[in-house]
Amino acid sequence: MSKYTAADFIDCPIFVNMSTEELQKVVNLMSIEDYRAGETIFSEGDSHAVIWIIIEGRCKVTKKTRDGGQRDLAVLARMRTFGEMSFFHPAPHSATVTAETDVTVARLDRARFHSLVDLGSQAALKIAYNTIAVVSERLRAMDEYVGQIIKSGETPRSGQEWGEFRAKLYSEWQF
Known part of the structure; x- marks a missing residue:
């Protein structure tokens, strides 16, 4: 990763409060990939144990819908990250x-x-x-969104499905 240094990643939220030396160690562990506009980086259901950091450009995050379509969730720009959930909790994207x-x-x-973790590096922490x-x-943003749906009286799908989701959200799902 010789082209990039710690200074290039100083604005990335996952590197907040890191010293230049700590951040440079992390930068040295990362690899770089380029994608063309429209190219898929990963698909829902894939399984990669990677955190991606956008250096240049923008990425779109989408979710499959039950009717076979897709819904746009977010557009991520420079120094934003994705893949964190599957990185820390091995599961499909x-x-x-x-x-x-x-x-x-x-x-x-x-x-x-994990090489950082094994060394007891503060950077990993x-x-x-x-x-x-x-x-x-x-x-928190999702909670706000769901709260607005509840407040408006809308149900995003069938009333029964929405009720089951709300019932399971904190009581039945095992984390």
Whole structure:
């Protein structure tokens, strides 16, 4: 990853409060990939243990709908991350990420991250802590969205399905 240095990643939320030395160690562990506009980086249901960081360009996050379509969830720009859930909790990706423009991403895979963990690196702790903050922010936004749906009286699908979802959200799902 010789082309990039710690200074290139200073604005990435998962690297907040890292020293230049810590961040450079992480940068040295990452690989770089380029995608053309419209190219899929990963699909919903794939399983990759990688955190991607957008260096240049924009990516679109979409989710399959029950009727076979897809719904746009987000557009992510420079220094935003994706793939965190499958990185920390091995499971299939819950959405598809596509390059909206030509995009360059840095990839940090779990095995390389664990090399930091095995060394007792503070960088690993900071990445984990900061990623929790990023994911919590997204969860808070989802909670707000769901709250607005409930307040409006809308049901996004059948009333029965919505009721089952609400009942399971905190009581039945095992984490």
